[in-house]
Amino acid sequence: xxxxxxxxxxxxxxxxxxxxxxQFCLIGRKEFDREGGFxxxxxxxxxxxxxxNSNKRFWTDVLLGANILAYGAQVASKGRLVLWxxxxxxxxxxxxxxxxxxxxxxxxxxxxxxxxxxxxxxxxPPVERxxxxxxxxxxxxxxxxxxxxxxxxxxxxxxxxxxxxxxxLVGAYAVYIWRNKNRIRSADKQLERIGYVIAxxxxxxxxxxxxxxxxxx
Numbered sequence: 001x002x003x004x005x006x007x008x009x010x011x012x013x014x015x016x017x018x019x020x021x022x023q024f025c026l027i028g029r030k031e032f033d034r035e036g037g038f039x040x041x042x043x044x045x046x047x048x049x050x051x052x053n054s055n056k057r058f059w060t061d062v063l064l065g066a067n068i069l070a071y072g073a074q075v076a077s078k079g080r081l082v083l084w085x086x087x088x089x090x091x092x093x094x095x096x097x098x099x100x101x102x103x104x105x106x107x108x109x110x111x112x113x114x115x116x117x118x119x120x121x122x123x124x125p126p127v128e129r130x131x132x133x134x135x136x137x138x139x140x141x142x143x144x145x146x147x148x149x150x151x152x153x154x155x156x157x158x159x160x161x162x163x164x165x166x167x168x169l170v171g172a173y174a175v176y177i178w179r180n181k182n183r184i185r186s187a188d189k190q191l192e193r194i195g196y197v198i199a200x201x202x203x204x205x206x207x208x209x210x211x212x213x214x215x216x217x
Contacts, residue, residue, distance in 0.1 A: 003025035003028055004056075005109070008210075021066075044112060052196040054135075056129045057124065057125040057128055058126055058128075058133065059103050059124075059128055059133050059136055059137055060120065060121065060124030060125050060128050060136075061139065063120060063124065063162075064117055064120060064121060064124075067105055067107070067113065067116065067117055067120075067162055068106055068113070070084065070105040070106055070116070071106075071107055071110075071113050074106060081106055081158075081160065084102065084106055085098060085101075085102025085103055085105075085106065086099065086106055086158050086160045087099050087100065087103035087148055087150055087152065087158055087159050087160060087161070088101075088158045089158075095126055099148070100145055100147060100149060100152065101141065101144060101148065102145065102158045103148055103159065103161075104144035104148065104160070104161065104162050104164060104165050105162065106161070107160065107161055107162070108160065108161070113162060116161060116162040116163055116166060117162075118166075119163070119166045120162065120166050120169075123166060123169045123170055123173060124136075126171060126173060127139065127169050127173050127176075130173070130176055131172070131176075135138060137155070139168055139169060139172045140165050140168065140169060141165070141205075142168070142170020142174075143164060143165045143166075143167065143169065143171075144162070144164055144165035144168070146164070146168070146169070147163075147164020147165065147168070148164065150164075161200050170194060170197070171194070173194070174191060175192045177189065177190050177191055177194075
């Protein structure tokens with residue numbers, strides 16, 4: 001999850017009752033269009049959903065589509081992230097508990113979105129094939145909720161992003177491989193690669209400003 005991100009182009013949350021208007025970076029419409037066009041991305045994504053439905057990655061593609069659609073809504077609303085459900089502790093305390101889930105579909109900028117979508121596209125299909133669609137969705141959303149709860153408890157700054165849910169999928173995949181090492185070819189190498197990815201993310205999180213590391217635990 002990203003927390004209180006700042007760069008050259010920042011758009012304000014907008015006024016909120018709690019009086020805490022933090023900043024998040026959000027790429028502008030022109031930059032977004034130069035990346036290939038939002039509508040064309042949506043069209044190709046849903047074509048991919050239809051093509052891969054038989055390959056047991058349907059819900060992975062649905063979640064990818066939801067994240068892209070949410071980012072499109074952010075761009076259309078000029079970065080009003082509070083409107084779309086970013087995690088803001090003061091508003092959650094006022095009863096807006098849905099932010100614990102909606103924040104996992106929002107992203108600070110196009111790079112943040114692309115990294116999380118790439119990660120979800122990599123880990124989602126194997127987990128979905130292993131555990132089935134129902135269990136896959138349980139893992140994804142329970143991880144997203146747990147991530148937001150950790151962030152709410154230990155990080156006072158606003159935050160957002162799907163990385164907490166993706167980390168949950170990585171953890172579930174690692175546990176499955178560990179429990180079935182005797183039946184999985186190259187299990188040790190797979191666990192080693194997963195450990196490397198986790199370690200790399202920890203290093204990046206600890207050395208980069210604006211990353212909510214509590215949301216990755």
